[in-house]
Amino acid sequence: MREGPDIARIASLVGDPARANMLSALMGGTALTASELALEAGVSLPTASSHLSKLMEGGLLTLASQGRHRYYGLAGPQVAGMIEAITGVAEAVGPKRVRPGPRDAAMRVARVCYDHLAGEQAVAMLDRLVDRKVLLRDDKEIRLGHSAAAHFSALGIDVEAKARRPVCRACLDWSVRRSHLAGTLGAAILDKILAEKWARREKDSRAVVFSPGGRRQFERVFLG
């Protein structure tokens, strides 16, 4: 029996799929709440809470309480580096990943992430909005550009409306490894897409499926 640091303890914390998903979600750098992490991991709130307390006890997370919101984040760059290293090995040894089925393909294109859109479409949208300087991205932070108010009010979205949550936030999209738009603006855009019936949510899934016409509308407005 070897001695030394208890590496099995740490590795087994990462070794549960739900916890691994949570940690991957937190690799984006932004702290998330228990509810958001439960959604990301695909488990119920009590289960997520249990996992989070284990990760806390293991020293892998930090907790910032703000009123009734509790934001969980990675404990530090060392932990992030470890996740990176594990991800690298998983990528290297696991190109034998199961071929994505039709449902997974839909998820890859567009899906709900908490209350906003994720997937290839969402990543393309954010890229285009930044290109057009509607939004400004410095590093990890996203801010409104000068034309943002006019641009979004034309769509019936009031970006000036004060909200407790940040208006814009970057959210790392694992399927394409790029950020997409979160925050109240991201939520408002998803609302718009669903309200206009450009797309509908797949039942019992996070996939978002665009209708042919809806896709054209979406691309005209956001990717044009």
Added chain:
Amino acid sequence: MREGPDIARIASLVGDPARANMLSALMGGTALTASELALEAGVSLPTASSHLSKLMEGGLLTLASQGRHRYYGLAGPQVAGMIEAITGVAEAVGPKRVRPGPRDAAMRVARVCYDHLAGEQAVAMLDRLVDRKVLLRDDKEIRLGHSAAAHFSALGIDVEAKARRPVCRACLDWSVRRSHLAGTLGAAILDKILAEKWARREKDSRAVVFSPGGRRQFERVFLG
């Protein structure tokens, strides 16, 4: 549910104590057999074999068959880097390690590692033998010095005796993070220590306990 590489799968492979011990043992760089790894991990041979096939399937190990010996080694530097990263986090977050009890203290001083001596005494012995140029250490490899034959034959150990296993081998000692002496010479020295009754093996443990007189003899011969 996030997509991307299956990091939980890899992490859970490392997350079992037996497998973690095996991987730590292999961090020394030398490939080991299933029996040696079973001893290191403190599990039976069937259990070890099962773990090894899982690690193989997960792509974390390579296997070199040589006759009826099968040497397992880490699959590559990327895997080693991952173990390093996990070890680093475990060290950082886990200084709350349980205080070693009396039995653990004995293990730390001297214990059996397969068929040779490990622990602080063994590390000190190798250091001294290298200082006196009885053994020569380049990097990870250990060779016999010119005075080795004379030195050991005085102790009744024939280093010229041909053996299938290498005469000298470095074996990483986790409790002190330094190498100690393995191979047939390491085995012969342990035999000598036990035959001369300088020390005895603790029952149901790998600890080796020196008698006061035996310790003096050992230190005179190997640390003098």
Added chain:
DNA sequence: GCGACACTTCGAGCACGGTCGAAACATTGC
């Protein structure tokens, strides 16, 4: 060939840990 050795596979037992619903707790807003 045969025995000895190194290792793997099989089968069954068992415990740990993940899971969720319901309920308790905490904080905010009215």
Added chain:
DNA sequence: GCAATGTTTCGACCGTGCTCGAAGTGTCGC
């Protein structure tokens, strides 16, 4: 104060996977 919201704790269920003894497979030495 009370209702609404976000989160944790409790209790019970259930499955995965770790474990070992015994038997089977393959390789070496004589």
